[in-house]
Amino acid sequence: MKTKTNCLLIAFAVLLVSCGEKSTQSTAEVSVSEASPALSAVLAASPAGEAAAIAVIRSTAKPGDEITISGQIMGNAKPFVDGRAAFILGDPEVLTPCNENPGDDCETPWDVCCDSPEDKKRGTATIQIVDADGRVLKESVESVGGLEKLAKVTVSGKVAEGSSADLLIVNATAIRTAGQ
DSSP, X not given: OHHHHHHHHHHHHHHHSOTTOOOOSOOOOBOXXXXXHHHHHHHHSOOOSXXXXXXXXXXXXXXXOEEEEEEEEOSSSSOBOTTSSEEEEEOTTTOOOGGGSTTOOOSOGGGOTTSOHHHHHHTEEEEEOBOTTSOBOSSOOTTBTTOOTTXXXXXXXXXXXXXXXXXXXXXXXXXXXTTO
């Protein structure tokens, strides 16, 4: 029950951040070797199988299912959870970063503020890295191993307790950025 509550709280906190808020977090690249052993293991592992689109998988995935999805880190002004190993992965088949809209000079294109709330809900998943007890790691993943806003990412993992067709939460076992 505690894991379910933690997952829902993290996902809710990430989704509450308003459109247009500027990130104050440092964007200096952090090497995987500087991360905790648990985070390093997930970033070093290779995703398994063919990646599916988030919008497709979220309607059928159930807690405990092993899945592989791909997308871009986007869907909110702050797609990374401060101080936690969690972020929002957006489905580029549903969501469009503002910088891909002609004439859009948005300073936070990863917030996909031009997309509807319904599309944001349908096209996002919360990705988290948990410890052996199922608790989200207490370290930021922004700028670690190429995890940056708008980075293309493939994730394998288990659908977390508390996930539903309305809120897809994945406990990652492997994360790979397009540049790796």
